[in-house]
Amino acid sequence: SSGINAEYGGYDIVLPSNDCKQFYSEVLAEVGGSFEDFCGPGGKEFNTSGAYRNIIFKPLSFDTKVVRYTDANEKLTSTDLDKIMGREFDGPANVGDRLALQLRFSLPKSCYATMLLREISRGAIE
Numbered sequence: 110s111s112g113i114n115a116e117y118g119g120y121d122i123v124l125p126s127n128d129c130k131q132f133y134s135e136v137l138a139e140v141g142g143s144f145e146d147f148c149g150p151g152g153k154e155f156n157t158s159g160a161y162r163n164i165i166f167k168p169l170s171f172d173t174k175v176v177r178y179t180d181a182n183e184k185l186t187s188t189d190l191d192k193i194m195g196r197e198f199d200g201p202a203n204v205g206d207r208l209a210l211q212l213r214f215s216l217p218k219s220c221y222a223t224m225l226l227r228e229i230s231r232g233a234i235e
Contacts, residue, residue, distance in 0.1 A: 119159015
């Protein structure tokens, strides 16, 4: 875990006494809400305890491999279906003038692979 958290509304959330709390107050006010709307059992609008979520994660594992290939339709990796069907795949021939970057990683729950790929690809990709 990163130690950087975001809170989402609820009666059990303790907000820091800083600009963050002020920001949340302003956002709630813009939509006609307040912290009292989350006041727990018997509350006004919402009865939610809230939660804390980490907003920055490191992959649990991360590995890369550069693969050479010639045909744009060449199979470069096995799929889950291959594994389910018991199909063997030794990998690509690893020859040719084209390059592919294979990524293998594992993320904690509630993390999205698409976000990891977006962060990796923020630079120019050709």
